[in-house]
Amino acid sequence: xxxxxxxxxxxxxxxxxxxxxxxxxxxxxxxxxxxxxxxxxxxxxxxxxxxxxxxxxxxxxxxxxxxxxxxxxxxxxxxxxxxxxxxxxxxxxxxxxxxxxxxxxxxxxxxxxxxxxxxxxxxxxxxxxxxxxxxxxxxxxxxxxxxxxxxxxxxxxxxxxxxxxxxxxxxxxxxxxxxxxxxxxxxxxxx
Numbered sequence: 036x037x038x039x040x041x042x043x044x045x046x047x048x049x050x051x052x053x054x055x056x057x058x059x060x061x062x063x064x065x066x067x068x069x070x071x072x073x074x075x076x077x078x079x080x081x082x083x084x085x086x087x088x089x090x091x092x093x094x095x096x097x098x099x100x101x102x103x104x105x106x107x108x109x110x111x112x113x114x115x116x117x118x119x120x121x122x123x124x125x126x127x128x129x130x131x132x133x134x135x136x137x138x139x140x141x142x143x144x145x146x147x148x149x150x151x152x153x154x155x156x157x158x159x160x161x162x163x164x165x166x167x168x169x170x171x172x173x174x175x176x177x178x179x180x181x182x183x184x185x186x187x188x189x190x191x192x193x194x195x196x197x198x199x200x201x202x203x204x205x206x207x208x209x210x211x212x213x214x215x216x217x218x219x220x221x222x223x224x225x226x
Contacts, residue, residue, distance in 0.1 A: 036066075036090040038191045039097045043116040044108035045133060046074075046081045049179030052204065053106070054085035056183065059200035060192045061089055069095035082112060089191055106186050108179055109133060110162070111146070114154045126160035127186040127224070129178060161185060161224060168219045174209070177216035184220020194221075 040057065044050040054070055061068035069091045073084040086097045097119060105120045107113035107128035120126065134145045146154075152162065163185045165178040172181065180201065187197055198214060205213045 036191060038089040038104070039091070039102045040087045040089065040104045040106055040190070041097055041102040041116060041119040042085040042087065042106045042108075043112040044083055044179070045112060046083055048083070048108040049176070050083040050085050050108060053108075053179045053183055054087050056197065056200045056204050057087045057089070057190075057192070059203055060196040063196045063199055064192060066090055066192075067092045069093070071095040082115070084116065104186060104189060106182060108165070108182055110148065110151045111135075113160075114151050117155060117158065120158060122158075124158070125189060126155060126158055127182060127189075128155075128160060128162055129165040129182055130162045131166050131178070163220070163223050165220070168223055169216055172216040172219050173212050174216075177209075177213055180205075180213045180216040181220035181223065184217040184222075185224030187217070187221060188224060 042050050042054050051072060058068050058070055067090060069088040071086045088095060099118055101121050102119045103124050105116055105126045110128055110130055110132040113126055113128035138145055163182060165181040168181045169175045169178040187194060201213050201217060202210050
């Protein structure tokens with residue numbers, strides 16, 4: 036069994052934290068896991084990618100066009116990374132997006148949400164209002180956990196393992212908040 040997840044976002048959205056949660060959930064279940072991260076200009080606003088290969092015993096890198104899932108915390112990053120997904124793969128993305136500084140510095144027209152949705156093509160995509168759900172959960176910083184919850188039924192991992200991995204990864208004072216965001220994400224992913 037091998038299930039490849041490409042996680043994308045921008046600096047500050049919790050891309051690395053989410054990949055660490057997935058890795059810990061695999062360890063809890065005794066499933067081999069490999070991963071790689073591309074931080075690049077990961078200061079706030081820079082692209083961040085994590086490749087997680089669940090059940091993979093060999094290389095950590097996902098070949099373009101072969102990821103089973105694209106988990107994105109920014110709609111624009113989902114468009115940019117869609118080429119990693121295999122044709123029957125699934126996209127889970129936040130509807131939030133940040134216009135890159137280079138766009139307005141050069142006075143280029145900014146894309147709209149509708150334009151970005153069209154750029155995703157006809158791939159199966161769940162677009163989640165993670166910001167609103169994270170605010171409802173109690174903290175906007177839990178958007179990544181909302182998205183992890185939304186995508187979790189498609190992952191080859193038990194819900195209980197993901198919950199335990201969240202407990203082991205997030206700061207202790209935010210455990211309940213993050214578990215609430217995770218549950219809200221699961222509900223949102225069903226719709």
